[in-house]
Amino acid sequence: MSPEVKLERLSQPAAEARLQSSRLAIMAPGSVEQHGPHLPLGTDAFAAEALAEAVARRLEAVLVPLPLVGVSPYHLSWSGSLSLQPQTLISVIQDVSECLARHGVDKILFVNWHEGNTPSLRLAADSLQRKLALRVVIAEAHIIAHELFGERAQLTHAGALEAAAVMMFDPSLVHLDQATDPTPDSEAEAGHAIFRRRDVFPVLYDFHEVASSGWYGDPRSATTELAEEIREKVADYIAQEARREFARVRPTGG
Numbered sequence: 425m426s427p428e429v430k431l432e433r434l435s436q437p438a439a440e441a442r443l444q445s446s447r448l449a450i451m452a453p454g455s456v457e458q459h460g461p462h463l464p465l466g467t468d469a470f471a472a473e474a475l476a477e478a479v480a481r482r483l484e485a486v487l488v489p490l491p492l493v494g495v496s497p498y499h500l501s502w503s504g505s506l507s508l509q510p511q512t513l514i515s516v517i518q519d520v521s522e523c524l525a526r527h528g529v530d531k532i533l534f535v536n537w538h539e540g541n542t543p544s545l546r547l548a549a550d551s552l553q554r555k556l557a558l559r560v561v562i563a564e565a566h567i568i569a570h571e572l573f574g575e576r577a578q579l580t581h582a583g584a585l586e587a588a589a590v591m592m593f594d595p596s597l598v599h600l601d602q603a604t605d606p607t608p609d610s611e612a613e614a615g616h617a618i619f620r621r622r623d624v625f626p627v628l629y630d631f632h633e634v635a636s637s638g639w640y641g642d643p644r645s646a647t648t649e650l651a652e653e654i655r656e657k658v659a660d661y662i663a664q665e666a667r668r669e670f671a672r673v674r675p676t677g678g
């Protein structure tokens with residue numbers, strides 16, 4: 425059996441021992457937003473959680489719970505999608521991190537799969553490093569998965585890479601036979617490119633501006649075998665790079 429790493433599932437003495445030995449807490453920020461007719465609303469949350477758990481095992485750290493809901497206001501025109509205000513997510517992270525700092529944690533690693541969370545995570549990280557004696561590293565798991573597996577499973581909104589990512593968590597949540605009505609790749613890629621420009625760019629307001637049907641790509645190449653490979657290779661990569669970055673940076677004064 426794999427060792428338990430989720431804080432809420434550990435006994436208090438077991439959590440205390442692990443927090444004191446590793447001094448590292450991992451958080452997997454979530455997102456609950458439409459992912460087409462074939463993937464669950466929690467796709468990005470489940471992907472982050474599955475990878476964060478695997479990373480926590482490798483680093484002998486604790487996976488600390490956050491809300492499943494993230495910052496996804498541009499999906500709200502599809503009902504069922506939920507969003508926190510950025511300041512709400514930042515406040516939750518700050519409150520939880522203050523508790524952890526009291527218990528000896530001096531490093532926090534975010535394992536994130538949702539692009540919409542990134543600005544809030546950066547702001548939270550900066551604030552934590554200035555107020556508490558800890559350092560933060562951010563791992564953008566969807567970008568790593570795309571770099572390692574993009575040729576076999578394209579990273580789109582609700583395409584093959586995201587379908588495989590859900591399979592890491594629970595294959596019964598993926599319904600490839602329901603994957604109807606994708607927006608054409610050319611249309612969605614042109615839309616995304618505008619909002620992902622780095623020099624001059626508008627800010628995404630509604631995901632219809634990227635994909636009129638809400639999703640694009642071809643999820644049919646996702647398999648549970650691919651999902652397992654993604655879990656192992658992406659978790660290895662994050663664990664190795666996070667270890668390196670935490671060793672590289674100096675402690676803050678708090």
Ligand SMILES: [Zn+2]
Nearest residue numbers: 467468582586
């Ligand atoms: Zn997603």
